[in-house]
Amino acid sequence: MLEIKDLSKSYKKGTIKAVDGMTFDVKPGEIFGFLGPNGAGKTTTIKMIIGLLNPDSGSIKIKGFDNSIDTIEAKKRIGYVPDNPDVYDKLTGMEYLNFMADVYGVSLEKRQERIEYFLKMFSLEEAATDIIKSYSHGMKQKIVLTGALIHEPDLWILDEPLVGLDPKSAHLLKDLMRKHCEKGNSVFFSTHVLEVAEKLCDRIGIVNKGKLIAIGTLEELKKGDTADSLENIFLELTEK
Amino acid sequence: MKTFLKLIKLNINVALGISVLKYRFTKEKKKLWEPILVMLGAIFGFGCMFVFFSIFMFGTYITLKEQGQPETVLAIAFLGASFFLLFFGVFHILSAFYFSNDLEFLVPLPLKPYQVMGSKFINMILNEYLIALPMVIPAIIIYGIGMRQGLFYWIKGLVTVLSLPIIPLALSSVLVTILMRFINIKKSKDIIIVFMSFVGLIIGLGANFFIQKLIKGEGSDIEDITQIPAWLIEEIGRRFPPAIWATFGVAREGMEGAKYFFLFIFVSIFLFAAMLWIGNKAFYKGLLSGHDNGAKKKKIIKMKSMKVLSPIKALFLREWKLLLRSPVFMMNGLAGIIVMPIMVIMTLVTQQDGAIGKIIEMSLDQQTQIYILLGGLAVMILTSSMNIVASTSLSREGQCFWISKIIPVSPRQQILSKFYHGIAISLAGIVFIGLLMVVFLNVSILKLPVLFIIALMSSAIITILDLIIDLINPKLNWTNPHEAVKTNLNGLFGLIISMGYFGFITVFSIGMILFRYREWFIYTSLFFMNLVMLLIGIFILLKMADKRYKNIEI
Numbered sequence: 010m011l012e013i014k015d016l017s018k019s020y021k022k023g024t025i026k027a028v029d030g031m032t033f034d035v036k037p038g039e040i041f042g043f044l045g046p047n048g049a050g051k052t053t054t055i056k057m058i059i060g061l062l063n064p065d066s067g068s069i070k071i072k073g074f075d076n077s078i079d080t081i082e083a084k085k086r087i088g089y090v091p092d093n094p095d096v097y098d099k100l101t102g103m104e105y106l107n108f109m110a111d112v113y114g115v116s117l118e119k120r121q122e123r124i125e126y127f128l129k130m131f132s133l134e135e136a137a138t139d140i141i142k143s144y145s146h147g148m149k150q151k152i153v154l155t156g157a158l159i160h161e162p163d164l165w166i167l168d169e170p171l172v173g174l175d176p177k178s179a180h181l182l183k184d185l186m187r188k189h190c191e192k193g194n195s196v197f198f199s200t201h202v203l204e205v206a207e208k209l210c211d212r213i214g215i216v217n218k219g220k221l222i223a224i225g226t227l228e229e230l231k232k233g234d235t236a237d238s239l240e241n242i243f244l245e246l247t248e249k
Numbered sequence: 250m251k252t253f254l255k256l257i258k259l260n261i262n263v264a265l266g267i268s269v270l271k272y273r274f275t276k277e278k279k280k281l282w283e284p285i286l287v288m289l290g291a292i293f294g295f296g297c298m299f300v301f302f303s304i305f306m307f308g309t310y311i312t313l314k315e316q317g318q319p320e321t322v323l324a325i326a327f328l329g330a331s332f333f334l335l336f337f338g339v340f341h342i343l344s345a346f347y348f349s350n351d352l353e354f355l356v357p358l359p360l361k362p363y364q365v366m367g368s369k370f371i372n373m374i375l376n377e378y379l380i381a382l383p384m385v386i387p388a389i390i391i392y393g394i395g396m397r398q399g400l401f402y403w404i405k406g407l408v409t410v411l412s413l414p415i416i417p418l419a420l421s422s423v424l425v426t427i428l429m430r431f432i433n434i435k436k437s438k439d440i441i442i443v444f445m446s447f448v449g450l451i452i453g454l455g456a457n458f459f460i461q462k463l464i465k466g467e468g469s470d471i472e473d474i475t476q477i478p479a480w481l482i483e484e485i486g487r488r489f490p491p492a493i494w495a496t497f498g499v500a501r502e503g504m505e506g507a508k509y510f511f512l513f514i515f516v517s518i519f520l521f522a523a524m525l526w527i528g529n530k531a532f533y534k535g536l537l538s539g540h541d542n543g544a545k546k547k548k549i550i551k552m553k554s555m556k557v558l559s560p561i562k563a564l565f566l567r568e569w570k571l572l573l574r575s576p577v578f579m580m581n582g583l584a585g586i587i588v589m590p591i592m593v594i595m596t597l598v599t600q601q602d603g604a605i606g607k608i609i610e611m612s613l614d615q616q617t618q619i620y621i622l623l624g625g626l627a628v629m630i631l632t633s634s635m636n637i638v639a640s641t642s643l644s645r646e647g648q649c650f651w652i653s654k655i656i657p658v659s660p661r662q663q664i665l666s667k668f669y670h671g672i673a674i675s676l677a678g679i680v681f682i683g684l685l686m687v688v689f690l691n692v693s694i695l696k697l698p699v700l701f702i703i704a705l706m707s708s709a710i711i712t713i714l715d716l717i718i719d720l721i722n723p724k725l726n727w728t729n730p731h732e733a734v735k736t737n738l739n740g741l742f743g744l745i746i747s748m749g750y751f752g753f754i755t756v757f758s759i760g761m762i763l764f765r766y767r768e769w770f771i772y773t774s775l776f777f778m779n780l781v782m783l784l785i786g787i788f789i790l791l792k793m794a795d796k797r798y799k800n801i802e803i
Binding site: 056111112 | 558648658802
């Protein structure tokens, strides 16, 4: 579903390597957790996958489409939720969702069905006709999430998706992620909440100082380490 | 007091961008040209204002001296500056006291309301010097040198000039603070901005109308404005006494001068203190009155009324919604389109018997009609291009630009939607001026479509140039919409480039008239020249969109 090869990105004329020769893939039907301390290169990697940043070298393929060549095709297959839900605050929630549906070419029937489903699930029915400026952080997060999933993308890319969500919505989102992957799709998400990664992810990648320092299932990560929990593995690996 | 001083220092630092400048000078030298250009622009603008007021004040002084009232020149300067400060002060205070983003972190700090308000007030006084000093300093210098004043005059003059903004700004602050105590800011913020902007527009146009009426008569030069009868000082004194206290305080000698001077200073200090006292009582109450207690009506979502739009239509609609729903964007984007036709109408209505009368006569004469038609074409192009809609088009997206980067719509389609949006706004200006030409200048309806097409092509070229400017270096990092349009250099560059194109087309047309080419040939030449520029422009724009949408990182 997602193939990343030798991905690198540096800032300030190469003096700061934000991402350094990263290679990994995310398989169909898989929830992949991307962990790392602050400034490890998680968001930079995500931004390169969705095209907000240009890599210095390396390649990114989404369902076989190279995101620097078949850009539009690659974008069609992604649903992205940023860590900070900056959206057009002068549009109403409904207008934003319709805008996203229009640009992703979602049919009338599909969008009616999906908007209704998500608004109900996130309890946003009443707020949907208000302008986004009046929303709380969590509500913005939910409307961005709905906008990102409205076209039923194959690959969800979520940057810290649980930040700002209330427990009920967080639980619903985790359920959605699982159901999405059961259909053969994939979820790639970054998080600081290790318990979530431990319970939810099929595979985990740990990144530190721009490098992928460990990758595998929780069991695989435990094999090469004496630590018994993901938290301990994470601390041991990132503090080396 | 220490905290208060620190707060003032912080506010000045933020307002003047001192830390940003330091960072640019030491670390981010690549972008050093930006502040340097802004500074040069500010010095140039300030210098132009200074020269303009100096010439005006000198003429006024000479005339008034002949009438035996030289000190009235000071009264005019003080009153003029005070009026501007009072008028603009209301806007500036509203945005600094109630709409600025730093309040979110200032309010929870253990600071007294008067400290927050006072520090912002002092910072504003420094800003207002930009308006006040070019108006007042020339008068002080001209009067001082002309009347051979001594050291005391200059000291009193300096103190008066520096404290001049206090009274008008304190009055504006008190007015705004009391008003905002009873208005729900959060709910009415946009309405207040639009309302205030329109009031400003009407006052500005009213002043223009008044001046046009004033100079309508014969010998429309400085003498008319300065043939001010002796009652002027009394009139000014009755309407705004501080201007007279300042005048007498500076100009008169001995005890009489000292009496007015200290009266002016005392009232300034008193009003400043009163403002702080009222601020301490009412500032936070007004600021925090944004809670919404009213029961919300449950709105029903109309799923069935949804419409499916093509991506380009959806983007075009997004441009409109975001422009019209942000008062700052709307006023800055559309003011030119609204003001220019109104000014043209005012000129036509107030001066029908003067120069405009001649223009109407010329438009009736087949020999001279071409001048009027080309002049009309020029006004059409000017009206349609006097906006910053296209030149801040990407910048206005700000931090939301990530959405444009991730959606599966090609950069070409995205930039075309912005192009259509810019053209739609220009079209409104062109149609309006065209209608005025039909009504007032008896322009043939048959010739009008020709002018329309050429004007539309011209505004399309200008829109393309504006979009290219914003594509090269969009200002996406802003927290306040003002920054996206008012302090965005792309708007200024856009206007300069528009003027460049306008100058080129004017010289081209005048050249053709001088060489006595036939009317149809001039139009055809303009059409084909525009067509070539338009095709090249679109080609460059689309190529650049592909490249820049990919390379702009966020």
